[in-house]
Amino acid sequence: MTGFGIDLGTANTVVCHQRRGVVMDEPSVMVVRTSEARSRRVRPLLVGHEARDLMGRCPVGLAAVRPLHDGVIVDLESARAFVVGVLGKIAAPAWQRGRPRAVIGVPAGATALERRALLEVAHEAGIRKPEVIPEPIAGAVGCGLDPLEPRAHMVVDIGGGTSEITAFCYGGVLSHRSSRIAGDEMTLALYRYLRSEHQLLVGELTAESLKCRQDTDEGLSSVVQGIDLATGRPRLLTLESAEVLDALRPTADAIIAALAGALDDLPPQAADDILTDGITVFGGSSLLRGFDKLIEAAFAFPVRMADRPLTCVAEGASRCLADPDVVRAYQDTFVEAT
Numbered sequence: 356m357t358g359f360g361i362d363l364g365t366a367n368t369v370v371c372h373q374r375r376g377v378v379m380d381e382p383s384v385m386v387v388r389t390s391e392a393r394s395r396r397v398r399p400l401l402v403g404h405e406a407r408d409l410m411g412r413c414p415v416g417l418a419a420v421r422p423l424h425d426g427v428i429v430d431l432e433s434a435r436a437f438v439v440g441v442l443g444k445i446a447a448p449a450w451q452r453g454r455p456r457a458v459i460g461v462p463a464g465a466t467a468l469e470r471r472a473l474l475e476v477a478h479e480a481g482i483r484k485p486e487v488i489p490e491p492i493a494g495a496v497g498c499g500l501d502p503l504e505p506r507a508h509m510v511v512d513i514g515g516g517t518s519e520i521t522a523f524c525y526g527g528v529l530s531h532r533s534s535r536i537a538g539d540e541m542t543l544a545l546y547r548y549l550r551s552e553h554q555l556l557v558g559e560l561t562a563e564s565l566k567c568r569q570d571t572d573e574g575l576s577s578v579v580q581g582i583d584l585a586t587g588r589p590r591l592l593t594l595e596s597a598e599v600l601d602a603l604r605p606t607a608d609a610i611i612a613a614l615a616g617a618l619d620d621l622p623p624q625a626a627d628d629i630l631t632d633g634i635t636v637f638g639g640s641s642l643l644r645g646f647d648k649l650i651e652a653a654f655a656f657p658v659r660m661a662d663r664p665l666t667c668v669a670e671g672a673s674r675c676l677a678d679p680d681v682v683r684a685y686q687d688t689f690v691e692a693t
């Protein structure tokens with residue numbers, strides 16, 4: 356029986372079937388009844404896109420819940436319900452008859468307790484022999500790098516809740532930095548900027564869509580709608596792309612500082628490999644316009660953007676089903692977050 360590679364992310368959940376490719380790529384959100392939210396039997400009413408559409412507009416009695424925070428499970432029952440909902444969405448008659456296998460990406464900085472919680476949740480939700488792999492390693496495999504070869508590589512994974520910078524070689528981690536400054540923090544920075552500089556109150560979805568629009572609106576301006584804090588009435592605001600990117604600059608700079616720290620920790624020969632080959636960048640927030648140029652300007656080495664930055668972790672995890680050596684080599688290399 357084949358299986359799945361799963362990237363259970365703070366913002367998005369991606370599932371890649373070993374043969375069929377990506378079978379699900381949807382927001383990590385579910386809608387539950389508030390009466391069940393803290394109970395021992397949570398049943399999601401909506402999962403993924405439909406649930407996200409209700410964020411910020413949930414009627415009384417319902418709540419939109421994100422089962423993961425900063426890349427890890429905080430509430431076991433919500434997470435189990437979410438994984439059951441995900442498996443229900445991708446169910447095909449052939450595997451409904453049996454329990455599928457899965458390799459699941461987890462932050463390289465996840466603690467042993469957080470990893471055990473995820474394995475427990477996956478098993479209870481119906482996955483046979485779930486295994487975990489550090490997300491940066493899965494993403495590297497998904498981008499075509501070989502984490503078992505005797506040459507150092509460095510990847511930067513900037514997701515919704517976490518940014519991880521990992522250098523690895525021959526089945527082991529050389530240096531690692533993890534930060535909670537990622538896409539969600541960028542959205543929050545933009546929300547705060549609009550509030551303080553333009554006295555405009557916007558919803559989370561509006562702030563996020565304004566942030567993501569910058570990759571296509573090169574040199575253009577964007578119109579954003581919100582509530583005027585002085586009058587309490589709706590107001591439209593036109594913002595130049597450059598202004599939005601300036602508001603996001605401190606968060607991007609914090610990620611670049613973490614990257615500098617990870618480079619400082621490298622032994623000289625490994626640093627030489629990376630300065631020659633450059634680094635590979637993936638995760639949804641790497642799509643922020645100009646982010647690769649900021650890194651290139653700061654370090655003067657080549658920056659390779661992943662072809663599929665949002666799905667390469669799940670794709671790499673699914674490839675590892677057929678290559679257990681990678682999972683085995685990296686299973687003891689998690690760097691416990693302090």
Ligand SMILES: Nc1ncnc2c1ncn2[C@@H]1O[C@H](COP(=O)(O)OP(=O)(O)OP(=O)(O)O)[C@@H](O)[C@H]1O
Pocket residue numbers: 362363364365366367368383425426513514515516517518537538539563566567568570637638639640641642643644664665
């Ligand atoms: N074009 C874009 N420009 C800027 N940010 C973007 C763009 N597209 C997506 N994002 C951001 O990418 C983030 C989601 O990325 P991704 O799906 O890789 O995260 P995740 O795997 O769910 O999170 P984590 O790895 O932290 O658990 C969101 O914060 C989203 O706003």
